[in-house]
Amino acid sequence: MFRSYEDHSKWCVTQKRQKxxxxxxxxxxxxxxxxxxxxxxxxxxxxxxxxxxxxxxAEGEETEKKSVSGPCFPPTFSVSEIKNKQRxxxxxxxxxxxxxxxxxxxxxKKKKERKxxxxxxxxxxxxxxxxxxxxxxxxxxNPEDEEVAFDEGTDEFSAYFSRLTNPKVLxxxxxxxRGRTVRFCEQLATVIPHAHVYYRxxxxxxxxxxxxxxxxxxxxxxxxxxxxxxxxxVLCHLPDGPTAHFKVSNVRLRKEMKRRGKDPTEHxxxxxxxxxxxxxxxxxxxxxxxxxxxxxQFVGRQVATFHNQRDFIFFRFHRYIFKNxxxxxxxxxxxxxxxxxxxxxxxTFDSKFGEYEWVHKRHEMDSSRRKFHL
Amino acid sequence: MQHDDVIWDLIGNDSFCSYxxxxxxxxxxxxxxxxxxxCNRSSCPLANSQYATVREEKGLCYLYMKVIERAxxxxxxxxxxxxxxxxxxxxxxxxxxxxxxPRFIRHKCKQRLxxxxxxxxxxxxxxxxxxxxxxxxxxxxxxxxxxxxxxxxIAAQLENAIEKELLDRxxxxxxxxxxxxxxxxxxxxxxxQEEETESEEEEDEEEPVTREFVADDGFEESDLSDxxxxxxxxxxxxxxxxxxxxxxxxxxxxxxxxxEKTKAQSKGKAPLKGPIRKKRAYVEMEYEQETEPAQKSKAx
Numbered sequence: 001m002f003r004s005y006e007d008h009s010k011w012c013v014t015q016k017r018q019k020x021x022x023x024x025x026x027x028x029x030x031x032x033x034x035x036x037x038x039x040x041x042x043x044x045x046x047x048x049x050x051x052x053x054x055x056x057x058a059e060g061e062e063t064e065k066k067s068v069s070g071p072c073f074p075p076t077f078s079v080s081e082i083k084n085k086q087r088x089x090x091x092x093x094x095x096x097x098x099x100x101x102x103x104x105x106x107x108x109k110k111k112k113e114r115k116x117x118x119x120x121x122x123x124x125x126x127x128x129x130x131x132x133x134x135x136x137x138x139x140x141x142n143p144e145d146e147e148v149a150f151d152e153g154t155d156e157f158s159a160y161f162s163r164l165t166n167p168k169v170l171x172x173x174x175x176x177x178r179g180r181t182v183r184f185c186e187q188l189a190t191v192i193p194h195a196h197v198y199y200r201x202x203x204x205x206x207x208x209x210x211x212x213x214x215x216x217x218x219x220x221x222x223x224x225x226x227x228x229x230x231x232x233x234v235l236c237h238l239p240d241g242p243t244a245h246f247k248v249s250n251v252r253l254r255k256e257m258k259r260r261g262k263d264p265t266e267h268x269x270x271x272x273x274x275x276x277x278x279x280x281x282x283x284x285x286x287x288x289x290x291x292x293x294x295x296x297q298f299v300g301r302q303v304a305t306f307h308n309q310r311d312f313i314f315f316r317f318h319r320y321i322f323k324n325x326x327x328x329x330x331x332x333x334x335x336x337x338x339x340x341x342x343x344x345x346x347x348t349f350d351s352k353f354g355e356y357e358w359v360h361k362r363h364e365m366d367s368s369r370r371k372f373h374l
Numbered sequence: 375m376q377h378d379d380v381i382w383d384l385i386g387n388d389s390f391c392s393y394x395x396x397x398x399x400x401x402x403x404x405x406x407x408x409x410x411x412x413c414n415r416s417s418c419p420l421a422n423s424q425y426a427t428v429r430e431e432k433g434l435c436y437l438y439m440k441v442i443e444r445a446x447x448x449x450x451x452x453x454x455x456x457x458x459x460x461x462x463x464x465x466x467x468x469x470x471x472x473x474x475x476p477r478f479i480r481h482k483c484k485q486r487l488x489x490x491x492x493x494x495x496x497x498x499x500x501x502x503x504x505x506x507x508x509x510x511x512x513x514x515x516x517x518x519x520x521x522x523x524x525x526x527x528i529a530a531q532l533e534n535a536i537e538k539e540l541l542d543r544x545x546x547x548x549x550x551x552x553x554x555x556x557x558x559x560x561x562x563x564x565x566x567q568e569e570e571t572e573s574e575e576e577e578d579e580e581e582p583v584t585r586e587f588v589a590d591d592g593f594e595e596s597d598l599s600d601x602x603x604x605x606x607x608x609x610x611x612x613x614x615x616x617x618x619x620x621x622x623x624x625x626x627x628x629x630x631x632x633x634e635k636t637k638a639q640s641k642g643k644a645p646l647k648g649p650i651r652k653k654r655a656y657v658e659m660e661y662e663q664e665t666e667p668a669q670k671s672k673a674x
Contacts, residue, residue: 129529130529131529202503204503204504205504249519249520249523250523270543272536272539272540274535274539298549298550298552299552303536303540305532305536305539307530307532307535307536309526309527309529309530310525310526310529311526312522312523312526312527314526314527314530314532316532316536318536320536320540322540322544322553325541325544325545325553326541328537328540328541328544330533330536330537330540338523338527340519340523362515366515
């Protein structure tokens with residue numbers, strides 16, 4: 001094919017030049033006109049097509065001068081109409097590249113304008129987040145609401161909050177727990193002070209609960225297991241308190257934690273409850289708060305956090321240390337897990353005849369991405 | 375005519391029977407009327423013209439009997455007798471109905487009845503106990519929940535939130551006197567000094583006759599040294615003061631501090647500008663030149 005090296009090199013050079021021209025032609029010339037020929041022009045340059053290319057080049061240059069940003073397509077054109085996958089992909093990438101460039105230019109322009117205006121520049125726009133766009137829940141608690149304060153003074157937790165009772169927690173599982181669940185229970189018992197783990201021997205909860213009441217327990221925690229992994233939590237406040245049923249996910253035991261500290265000590269930890277804003281959130285928050293004794297021992301420097309974000313409650317257990325008055329270091333000990341509330345029932349555990357205060361109904365409540373209930 | 379032996383020859387040991395299930399050690403019979411469930415000469419319902427079984431339907435036991443007289447009428451072949459619910463009475467009934475029948479069949483019927491009653495009792499006991507309810511998980515929903523949880527976790531920024539909460543608690547003083555940071559003491563000393571200067575100024579104003587050169591409002595000697603540090607300290611001390619409940623006396627000192635802050639900042643800006651602004655933005659540019667590579671290679 002090539003007679004000598006010289007010829008080959010010359011051929012290469014001409015190839016390059018023609019390739020550059022063909023590139024111009026493809027970018028500037030609308031694809032709708034020359035769909036069949038664009039790729040061919042790129043790969044095999046035939047001397048026959050040279051005159052055609054020159055024509056296109058001239059046209060291409062004109063159109064390029066007109067539109068600085070990129071190729072102009074007829075308004076009804078869309079990338080998805082190209083049947084050839086490779087070409088379609090290439091066109092799509094080009095389109096994306098253009099859009100990105102346009103966006104960058106816009107950004108630069110805005111920045112310049114802002115700089116030019118200086119003080120008179122309009123305030124910076126706040127990006128939309130899901131928390132910003134959350135649909136306002138009418139049951140959101142106002143901190144000064146008297147009705148809420150009255151309710152909280154007379155509900156089931158009032159005994160705890162007026163310091164009449166001390167918490168005592170019973171932790172148990174569903175039937176025949178596997179190793180992971182057992183270890184999870186043990187670790188929970190170290191995190192929550194005054195917690196006792198009991199093996200469930202196929203006993204009915206309805207029979208267990210009166211026995212617990214008689215022995216002075218204030219909470220029963222049942223960890224449900226499925227396929228060797230804890231996946232549910234029933235938290236029942238005892239004298240005749242509400243029963244909350246949660247879905248548990250992402251359980252991490254202590255030895256699976258990275259960069260964790262030593263085991264938690266016996267000191268009473270502090271409690272942080274974040275983002276419980278609605279009435280329902282408030283009652284759940286109090287449910288968690290009443291798990292722990294009143295007076296945290298600050299000497300222990302341990303803190304248990306229940307953080308609600310978009311209806312998921314994240315539990316973390318940390319040890320903190322104040323480096324100076326502006327900096328605090330935290331180190332995670334202890335298990336971590338996420339909870340999602342499934343139902344809240346008045347009274348102790350009674351799934352059939354209990355009165356449900358709140359039940360998660362998937363079709364009604366999950367339809368909007370901006371609506372949260374806690 | 376009913377030739378049991380011939381039938382057994384055809385379907386029995388090592389022959390084909392559609393009800394037969396063969397395992398390594400044993401042969402089972404899947405015929406629903408079989409009394410023992412094994413494939414034997416004596417327990418095959420097809421190869422025995424006189425046969426009886428006990429079967430259970432919806433919690434009730436029935437005795438089925440087959441006799442050679444009815445072998446020609448398949449529709450009426452099996453005689454069904456309802457047995458009593460009482461176990462002892464049912465046994466008597468079996469004896470009564472299968473009187474003069476071979477011992478083997480009588481014995482096996484009674485055994486079968488025993489087993490059936492036992493498992494019926496067990497069923498009744500279990501239904502009274504708690505039963506596991508299997509809740510169906512929708513895969514789509516589970517995946518959606520998992521993704522939402524991940525996103526929520528990222529949005530939560532847990533460490534920051536916890537740190538912020540702890541620092542707020544520290545400022546509010548819930549920890550009391552446990553943490554003594556040196557800056558606290560310094561700020562308190564600063565406040566004391568300002569109080570003193572205030573009282574001094576008031577005294578001076580009350581005596582207009584004697585001339586004295588008095589310090590300006592808000593001027594202090596310590597102002598001159600270390601602009602940056604002063605800014606930080608005063609900033610923190612401002613916050614501290616805002617957090618604590620104060621009487622009206624110290625409100626004036628707050629205002630003075632704010633003025634000092636702005637003054638210090640304005641003073642501080644000039645020297646700071648110099649050292650910081652040495653870096654300039656620069657752009658790297660690459661130049662490419664098209665050379666003829668073939669010529670080079672040809673030279674070698």
